[in-house]
Structure formats: C-alpha cells, structure tokens
Amino acid sequence: MDLRPAPLDLAAAEPHLPAPLRPIARRLDLRLARRDGMESDDVHYLSVGASALNVIRVALSLAGLPEPGRVLDFGSGAGRVTRWLRAAYPDAVLACCDLRPQDVAFCRDLLGVEAWASSADIEAIAFRGPHDLIWMGSVLTHLDEDGTRRLVDRAMAALNPGGLLVASTSGRAARAVQDHDGSYLEGDGWPSVKRGYDEGGYGYVDYPAGEGFAPGYGISLSSPAWLTRLATASPGRRLVMLAEGVWDGNGDVVALQVAPEFARDRDVPGPEAREAARLRDRVAGLEGSTSWRVTAPMRRIAAAIKGPDRG
Numbered sequence: 001m002d003l004r005p006a007p008l009d010l011a012a013a014e015p016h017l018p019a020p021l022r023p024i025a026r027r028l029d030l031r032l033a034r035r036d037g038m039e040s041d042d043v044h045y046l047s048v049g050a051s052a053l054n055v056i057r058v059a060l061s062l063a064g065l066p067e068p069g070r071v072l073d074f075g076s077g078a079g080r081v082t083r084w085l086r087a088a089y090p091d092a093v094l095a096c097c098d099l100r101p102q103d104v105a106f107c108r109d110l111l112g113v114e115a116w117a118s119s120a121d122i123e124a125i126a127f128r129g130p131h132d133l134i135w136m137g138s139v140l141t142h143l144d145e146d147g148t149r150r151l152v153d154r155a156m157a158a159l160n161p162g163g164l165l166v167a168s169t170s171g172r173a174a175r176a177v178q179d180h181d182g183s184y185l186e187g188d189g190w191p192s193v194k195r196g197y198d199e200g201g202y203g204y205v206d207y208p209a210g211e212g213f214a215p216g217y218g219i220s221l222s223s224p225a226w227l228t229r230l231a232t233a234s235p236g237r238r239l240v241m242l243a244e245g246v247w248d249g250n251g252d253v254v255a256l257q258v259a260p261e262f263a264r265d266r267d268v269p270g271p272e273a274r275e276a277a278r279l280r281d282r283v284a285g286l287e288g289s290t291s292w293r294v295t296a297p298m299r300r301i302a303a304a305i306k307g308p309d310r311g
C-alpha cells in the first residue's frame, strides 16, 4: 500500500465530530493513501466522512431500515467515507467502486472491502448488487442532467426492495459557495450552469479543457424541485429525504428508497405495472435467501407488493 507516512490525526479532529459518532471514530482505520484525491487537512477530511455517515444514518432511520447488510460506496475515491462505513457497520458486506483503479485497490487492501473499477459509460457500470444501501458522494455533482437520471436509475435497480440510495448533489448552498469564492470551478462556465439551474432546475458545464478531465465530467447544480421530479417520476420510488447543505455544510443530500407500495396503481397496464411486477418477482426470489435480511420494514414492503390476493 502506498501510504502517507503519518496517519490521520484523529485527536485533532475529535472535538469537531458529532458526539454520537466519536465512539465510531475510535474504530476508524487512520491510514491514508499517499495520493488520496480528496485529501485536505486532517480535521476537514475526517469531518467530511463523519458528516456523510451522519446523513446516511438519518436517512436509514427515516426509511425505517435497520443496519444494512450489503453496502456499496459508489465513487468511493480512496475511502474518505468508506472507512466510516466500515467502522459503523462492521458486520456488513461492504463494497466500493470508482473510476480510479488505484483508489479501489487501496480501499480493498486497507479496509478489506470488495472493490472494482467502474466505467465512465453509465450503461457499462457493474453494480454487483443487490445492495441494501448505496452511498454516492459527490458523483452526481459532476454529471449532466441525462447522466444523473441514468445513474440514479441504474443505482435504484441495484438495490433490494426496501433498499436506499443516499446521494449528494449541489444546490443552493453549493451555488452560494461558488458565487462567493469560485472554489468549485475556474473559467467562464459558471453563468451557464446558473442559467440552466434557474430555467429548468438543472445546470451543468464540463470542466475547462486542459484540467485533465474527460468531456462529460464537470460541475452540476440541481434544484430541490428538479430532484423531487426525479424522485416521483418513476414508480416504486419513495422520496425519504431531501436536505439542503447538510453534507460538509454545502452538499445537498437526497435519499430514495425502492418502495413498490409507492407504485401508483399496480393493476393498470403500462410501465408502472411492469416495474411493480418486476419488483414482486425480485421479492419472491429473495424470500428465504440468507443474503436478504428480512426485517420488519422489509416484511411490510413484501406484504404490500404481494397484495391481499397474491398469497
């Protein structure tokens, strides 16, 4: 492992962490990749991970879910948040994937998680589900509108019934940061991002050429109204949480649950009925399987999917 010589300084960060997370912090692996692309000062690095775990725990609680059994950190980087998931859910099967092979190799070696390299082609990404929880931190914040829709669809399809996608987005809080100090984007693309946001709820521009990013990777802004439409446009999706500026003080977080009882009318033919039928089949296949933790909320969901006349 290519490690930074000094481990993360937990003693310096601990007073800044939420009190309920301090016992979990003491179980953290504090070794850091020498080339962690997310490295900042140690207090900030550890606080960002803690903040992610905080919103994940709130979203799981709102969704009525117990500790997840299978968790994917999608776009994990070199484990800024993954290490908190490992410490919080020691019994979970934890996985991570990212475009950067050196980062996923580091997470595998450091944390013993399943890890694989992802793809910039959204349709080609391997999710290796079904998972109970997918965390997607600062990934949608770099995609255009179509990319965000497609990646969310793919992630939702990789969850168990009752499973939860918790994803960060950039909205009004991030917009204020960029307006104030320009820390997210250099160059002259920012006005067009804001125009897209103001006109349709979603703005995006590629990073300027020459900064080392491929076309199709840049900075996005999405409004709460746009995210609500995303959540409610597909059947069987429950909008569990939509909160502004809750991750690291500037990231918005949206949590979507696979909830077939939110398919509007399961008996009307059409895409919604087909989606509900697909979920019913998945539940039937999962029952009795040891990989699916059948919990009280999930049993309720399963009962709702089957309906009274479906045995």
Ligand SMILES: C[S@@+](CC[C@H](N)C(=O)[O-])C[C@H]1O[C@@H](n2cnc3c(N)ncnc32)[C@H](O)[C@@H]1O
Pocket (backbone or CB within 6 Å): 038, 074, 075, 076, 077, 078, 079, 080, 081, 097, 098, 099, 100, 118, 119, 120, 121, 122, 125, 136, 137, 138, 139
């Ligand atoms: C801003 S970084 C955030 C890393 C990590 N989530 C964190 O908060 O520390 C965004 C990450 O998303 C990854 N990423 C972008 N597109 C991806 C894709 N299609 N599949 C997997 N990872 C992706 C990038 O490689 C990068 O590591």
